[in-house]
Amino acid sequence: MAGQGHDHGDGHDHGHGHDHTEPPSDEALRVKALESLLVDKGLLDPAAVDAVIDQYETKIGPRNGARVVARAWADPDFKRRLLENASEAMKEVGVSGLQGEDMVVLENTARVHNLVVCTLCSCYPWPVLGLPPNWYKSAPYRSRVVRDPRGVLDEFGTKLGDGVEVRVWDSNAEIRYLVLPERPAGTEDMDEAALAELVTRDSMIGVAMALSPE
Amino acid sequence: MNGIHDLGGMEGFGPIVREENEPVFHAEWEGRIMGMTLATLAQGFYNIDEIRQETERMDPVEYLTSDYYTHWLHTAEELMIQKGIITRAELEAKRAELAQAEASQS
Numbered sequence: 001m002a003g004q005g006h007d008h009g010d011g012h013d014h015g016h017g018h019d020h021t022e023p024p025s026d027e028a029l030r031v032k033a034l035e036s037l038l039v040d041k042g043l044l045d046p047a048a049v050d051a052v053i054d055q056y057e058t059k060i061g062p063r064n065g066a067r068v069v070a071r072a073w074a075d076p077d078f079k080r081r082l083l084e085n086a087s088e089a090m091k092e093v094g095v096s097g098l099q100g101e102d103m104v105v106l107e108n109t110a111r112v113h114n115l116v117v118c119t120l121c122s123c124y125p126w127p128v129l130g131l132p133p134n135w136y137k138s139a140p141y142r143s144r145v146v147r148d149p150r151g152v153l154d155e156f157g158t159k160l161g162d163g164v165e166v167r168v169w170d171s172n173a174e175i176r177y178l179v180l181p182e183r184p185a186g187t188e189d190m191d192e193a194a195l196a197e198l199v200t201r202d203s204m205i206g207v208a209m210a211l212s213p214e
Numbered sequence: 215m216n217g218i219h220d221l222g223g224m225e226g227f228g229p230i231v232r233e234e235n236e237p238v239f240h241a242e243w244e245g246r247i248m249g250m251t252l253a254t255l256a257q258g259f260y261n262i263d264e265i266r267q268e269t270e271r272m273d274p275v276e277y278l279t280s281d282y283y284t285h286w287l288h289t290a291e292e293l294m295i296q297k298g299i300i301t302r303a304e305l306e307a308k309r310a311e312l313a314q315a316e317a318s319q320s
Contacts, residue, residue, distance in 0.1 A: 027284055031243040033308040037300055052249035057238045119222030133236050137282045140227040147223050
């Protein structure tokens with residue numbers, strides 16, 4: 001069941017131990033009040049909330065994007081369709097949905113490295129990557145990646161050659177970007193399922209490369 | 215509109231903090247407000263542009279010192295009040311009721 005753990009790792013230091021008599025955080029109480037009020041008024045079915053949580057905790061995540069990338073690596077015709085009209089092509093792999101209606105796929109090559117941010121909020125391609133990690137939503141990443149992308153890449157341990165052009169894509173209200181990382185060397189004999197294992201979330205944001213086969 | 219949300223190019227926010235094996239939600243309430251917002255969005259309580267605009271109108275200090283899902287909570291509360299779906303008094307009464315129930319349990 002989604003979100004039922006008694007985990008208070010909510011980023012706040014309450015300054016005391018985690019026993020079961022701990023009062024709820026201010027946010028927890030506010031959320032509970034809002035939900036309870038809407039349920040009282042007959043305006044919200046808690047099961048609908050449960051269903052959304054379950055979707056994003058168990059079904060929608062970076063494995064979806066990895067399948068898209070692996071298909072593009074394995075099938076040049078699919079890759080061409082993906083780069084031309086990503087939202088349509090992704091449906092061939094069974095990936096579509098909220099916050100992915102207008103997708104653009106950016107191909108990384110030996111000469112061009114793309115990476116993605118949303119400086120204004122935290123726009124992110126949910127159908128392929130799920131919900132964004134905290135660092136993607138944080139002020140340090142959003143502010144700095146457009147000014148010093150190589151410095152940010154360095155923080156992620158990603159080194160690019162001097163001759164590689166870096167392109168930073170700032171998501172807007174409608175468009176969501178997905179990076180198609182370079183296919184690693186030594187993967188010629190791998191099938192799509194094996195290739196997908198090399199595709200990480202960070203490689204599809206553009207802050208890292210795809211993994212090398214071991 | 216411009217405002218504190220327009221962070222691109224600003225300096226001084228320090229290093230990027232990453233978390234290994236980060237969970238989708240860090241606390242139960244994060245999932246509840248996310249799910250509640252999407253469920254009410256689907257019911258037509260508001261649209262995505264209204265949500266974005268309301269978040270951008272947050273107090274700048276509150277915006278920078280609160281977490282992502284606190285922004286969602288702020289926005290859902292304020293939009294539902296603005297649209298007359300709930301009132302601030304009802305919300306505050308419900309909070310007080312729940313806080314009292316929690317206190318009497320412990």
